[in-house]
Amino acid sequence: MVSGSAQRRTTTLGTFLFWILFAVALAVRVGIALGGQFIHHPDEIFQTIEQSHRVVFGYGLVPWEYVEGIRWWGLPLFLSLPMRVASWFGGGPDVYMPAIHIMVAAISVLPFPYLFVVLSRRFGGLIAALSCAIPMFWYENIALSSNTLSDSISAPFLGLCAILPFAIRWSWRSLVVWTGLLVLTFSLRFHLAPALAVIAISAWVLMSARDKKLSLIFVGLWLLVVAVFDMATGLWPFQHVWLNLWRNIFDGVAATFGTSPWYTYLESMVFNWGAVAGGVGAGIVLVTIRQHWRLTLPAILVVLAFSFIGHKEYRFYFPATLLMTIAMAWAVAYLARSIATDIQPRGLAWIGTLFPVLVCAVIAIPNQARFQILFQQQEDNEIAAMRYLAQQDDLCGVITSELIWYTAGYVYLHRDVPFAQTGVGEASLASPEFNYLHYVDDGTPPPAPYMDSVCFNHPMSQAICVAHRAGDCG
Incomplete structure (x- = not known):
């Protein structure tokens, strides 16, 4: 029998340990946010921060999704806040891009304090703190923590939606916050609707009749807010949902970007999680699963929702990864508590408490090389070229020989000059206003009259060169 004072000491120690781990997890994410940024996908530029740049500075490239109105303006407007502040002081990408990445990194850790609260109530503070280390230090959760993709930003809000019903006391204030998070997550990434539905239903069971x-x-009120917001940004209510579905599914636009078999995400999970970490987890x-199905089932539904859409990308299932690792923390805490309670003799109860440490080691060691590469990451060559x-x-003006959507855009160029694409062979025919050529470095010199190439060839991203031609802009 554990005394009350011993329980309080364990709870205090667990709380102290959790906040140390939390501070380290946040510091790691901020360090990556301030380090060299790697472009995982063009959408993290052109679907979010490039549009933020348009809002604040008045110029930027416009992808077809925004021309047709199948993207929600809430995320670009939110990400534009650091740009707006930077613009007041004459700051450019060197100021607003680190600020944006730090802001997104801070959002990525929001679910973890609430997860600790839930687990500590059920399994004790020390076990809870050690178990929370699993999602806080899972490789993908760190690697995508400062990324501006809607998938990355919506993931922590999905995690909050799932964990808050276990962490809070229902009141009208908490209901306002929780329902707002549901609608916000849906608006950020409506593809998460099946998972959100299960989360909402499971939370519904925990509510009183009045709370329901x-x-x-x-x-209903939050949906009305979103509808009004949509109309204020020039869209029909929820146009970013129904028109997106129509264009990508029924018109088949998504399939033009490539299709993959239904099991692609399962293969990707095995590959990206690793056989050991994925298998153990x-x-x-x-x-x-009976202990945490309310977390696991929504994660499974995220994967299923995307599995039956022909066009598949690795980033789509990231919200499921975060949710599944939160479920892993719950599972490990449950097993640790069971071991600590049932083991004989009682003097060996510490084995159960340290069980999460063993699991973390088994998961982390196979990913050691990936973490090392992540921490050594340098700036993407596309970004470096635009900064130059x-x-x-x-x-x-700038003319590029590659598809313009593969560049780092005006958000990094931050100069209101013409920017267009053409083939390398046609670059010499470009208007004199395009006095700089941006091209992929394939070992061949730039076409005349461009010369004096400066190349950026960090091995982690595609090599890019910039060449100049003499003369004025006329």
Whole structure:
């Protein structure tokens, strides 16, 4: 029998340990945010921060999704806040991009304090703190923590939606917050709707009759807010949902970007999680699924929702990864508590407490090389090229020989000059205003009259060169 004072000491120690781990997890994410940024996908530029740049500075490239109105303006407007502040002081990408990445990194850790609260109530503070280390230090959760993709930013909000019903006392204030998070997550990434539905239903069971009525009212009010916001940004209510579905599914636009078999995400999970980490994590989750199915089932539904859409990308299932690792923490805490309670003799109860440490080690060691690469990451060559161009006093215009959507955009160029694409062979025919050529470095010199190439060839991203031609802008 554990005394009350011993329990309090364990709880205090667990709380102290959790906040140390939390501070380290946040510091790691901020360090990556301030380090060299790697472009995982063009959408993290052109679907979010490039549009933020348009809002604040008045110029930027416009992808077809924004021309047709199948993207929600809430995320670009939110990400534009650091740009707006930077613009007041004359700051450029060197100021607003680190600020944006730090802000997104801070959002990525939001679910973890609430997860600790839930687990500490059920399994004790020390076990809870050690178990929370699994999602806080899972490789993908760190690697995508400062990324501006809608998938990355929506993931922590999905995690909050799932964990808050276990962490809070229902009141009209908490219902306003929780229902707002549901609608916000849906608006950020409506593809998460099946998972959100399960989360909402499971939370509904925990509510009183009064709270159920209030939750419906608040959901309706938040949906009305989104509808009004859509109209204020020039869209029909929820156009970013129904038109997106129509264009990508029924018109088949998504399929033009490539299709993959239904099991692609399962293969990707095995590859990206690793056989050991994925196997151990999945095994622990399956053995204890009755304890945390309200977290596991939404994660499974995220994967299923994307599995039956022909066009598949690795980033789509990231919200499921975060949710599944949160479920892993719950599963490990449950097993640790069971071991600590049932083991004989009682003097060996510490083995159960340290069980999460063993699991973390088994998961982390196979990913050691990936973490090392992540921490050594340097700036993407596309970003480095745009930063170089931005510093050229004689810049009149930029012409690129690659698809313009593979560049780092105006958000990094930050110069209101013409920017267009063409083939390398046609670059010499470009208007004199395009006095700089941006091209992929394939070992061949730039076409005349461009010369004096400066190349950026860090091995982690595609090599890019910039060449200049003499003359004025006329």
